[in-house]
Amino acid sequence: MPRTRTCIRRLAPLALPALWGAVAVVWKLACPIAQQGGTAARIATSAVFFTAGTGLVLGVHHGLARELKQVRAVAHAAQRVLLRPPPPSLDGLSLAAAQLSAARGAAVGGDLYEAVATPHGVRIVIGDVRGHGLPALGAVAAVLGSFREAAHDEPELGGVLRRLERALGRHLRDRAREEHPAPGGWDPAGASAEEFVTLLLLEIRRDGTVLALNCEHPWPYRLGRTGAEPVPAGEPLPPLGAFPLPDELPVHRGVTLPPGEALLLYTDGAEDARDAAGRFFPLQDVLDAALDGGPVHPAALIHRVHAALLRHTGGRLTDDVALMVVRNDRCRVPAQPAGQGLCRTPIAPSPR
The missing domain is CATH 3.60.40.10 (PPM-type phosphatase domain)
Known part of the structure; x- marks a missing residue:
């Protein structure tokens, strides 16, 4: 049922152009004026088909524009989460x-x-x-995801860097395995040499x-x-x-x-x-x-x-x-009596 509703929503923008096209076909096959060969009949027939064709193009364009807007909104939200x-x-x-x-x-x-x-x-x-x-988003996601965990877990800065190296190495091997499958299932050679x-x-x-x-x-x-x-x-x-x-x-x-x-x-x-x-x-x-x-x-x-x-x-x-x-913007540790030695760094207002 959900799949049926999705199909109906996607086909809805084509309903009006399809109706116009049906009207044009009926006009051509059943209308007596369309059967005539005079100039007026040809003009009327051309106007009907032009209207139907224009409606079809506009309907398809409207549907594609709406789909593109939704895809862009989802992509923008995903990118904001990745690089917040x-x-x-x-x-x-x-x-x-x-x-x-x-x-x-x-x-x-x-x-x-x-x-x-x-x-x-x-x-x-x-x-x-x-x-x-x-x-390059895959490598960005691998490094940032590892950093957000390792920065809290590792007491030394060197430990954070080694965690990032391991996360990037896993990403590169997985991507190389997908792009160039190796016989027997082992890791492809030189996976780390293609990206840094x-x-x-x-x-x-x-x-x-x-x-x-x-x-x-x-x-x-x-x-x-x-x-x-x-x-x-x-x-x-x-x-x-x-x-x-x-x-x-x-x-x-x-x-x-x-x-x-x-x-x-x-x-x-x-x-x-x-x-x-x-x-x-x-x-x-x-x-x-x-x-x-x-x-x-x-x-x-x-x-x-x-x-x-x-x-x-x-x-x-x-x-x-x-x-x-x-x-x-931290304050200096005051070495004078209370009320002196506080941080007096001028802070510019944040832009609106």
Whole structure:
């Protein structure tokens, strides 16, 4: 019965065009005027068939448009669940993130990001799957799903990264098995060589200390009172999926995020974007200009960078772009008498 109702709903838009078509056939076969060979009869017959044909086309178009609208709504909801926006505030940190997909009509592409508060600190991941657009969603789902569990379970940042590596490896093997079935049912060789993910994993502790593990991903920009400056880069690890992680995972500990300062995390689609003349997008210059008037709310800063990026490229992106801004809005521990030493960082209002 449910299947019958579904079929009826799908055929309902064709009811009126079918009726018009039946009228046209009856007109042609039974109407005396249609049997005549004069000019007036031919005009009347042409008008009837034109009306019926137009009704049929409009009915089919209406049905397809409604189906497409429903499919887009479902796809948009699924993409929002997969790459959900971070909360505006997380354990004293202000956050904002957004993505521009190179695939037309897609809200999510091959980039990923997530931030969660854990007993070990706020843990953040941002990554870029090889390729872009909808085909990369499987790897995005595998990495994000693993991160949302491992970030809470693993006491060390290295343990989180190894969990992500295992989750991506399972995804790649499953996909390779589906695309290239191996005789005997064993795993196909070289499944991990076809896909990889560049990834930056951060842990921001209560005192502002930032721990980082970098798998060949761009290092973030530090946003302070003097503008934007690149975070001092450590030696990166290989991208996930390209090569196995080494036995020792060197955690980078050279960054501290004091109250009032922020980090901009991004994927390489931002700095690699070019204009019509082939010039790369000047990300640092755009950040310096945005910060010139003082502190900027994370969401407003991302909006400015996105607007500048679209102007630079003329709206024609060749790669996905993800941005995340994390600002430390925690207060300093007061060392003076009560009422002094409190955090007085100016907070810009959130854009409406």
